[in-house]
Amino acid sequence: MSKVEVHTRVSASEQRMKKAHRYRDSALGLVSTQSFPAIVGTADMMLKSAEVILVGYEKIGGGHCTAIVRGNIADVRLAVEEGAAMAEKIGQLISKSVIPPSHAKSRSHLSHRQPSGTTGATAAGS
Numbered sequence: 001m002s003k004v005e006v007h008t009r010v011s012a013s014e015q016r017m018k019k020a021h022r023y024r025d026s027a028l029g030l031v032s033t034q035s036f037p038a039i040v041g042t043a044d045m046m047l048k049s050a051e052v053i054l055v056g057y058e059k060i061g062g063g064h065c066t067a068i069v070r071g072n073i074a075d076v077r078l079a080v081e082e083g084a085a086m087a088e089k090i091g092q093l094i095s096k097s098v099i100p101p102s103h104a105k106s107r108s109h110l111s112h113r114q115p116s117g118t119t120g121a122t123a124a125g126s
Helices: 004-022 036-049 073-089 104-111
Strands: 027-033 053-061 062-069 093-097
Touching: 027 036, 027 073, 036 053, 036 062, 036 073, 073 093, 093 104
Parallel strands: none
Antiparallel strands: 027 062, 027 093, 053 062
16 A cells, blocks of 8 residues: 555545534434335435435334434535435435534533532532
8 A cells, every 4th residue: 555545545534534523513404214225315315415424324113214414504404305305205204303503502501510310419418
């Protein structure tokens, strides 16, 4: 393997890492279908229609599957609409949903919050 090949592979890996980090605090989009083959076509359409990344898919049971994408809110909305249109075209759409990104202050507050039912005092100190 030449030095050029190694550098190209590292660069591609670094690009994927940067892209994943950029979408960490972004919107989520979900489209559910009645079968696995339908979710493959749906996810393909979602990825081709907008600048989103595929987080994964979930097999829910009974053949139902959900594709999950992440990206900025406008791209996620577009991807979900296009994916849902594809699934509906083949008669497999169950549901679609877009979850907008949470506000930075909310994330900060929730990450520092104590579990419910605790006051910070130990049982011995009460």
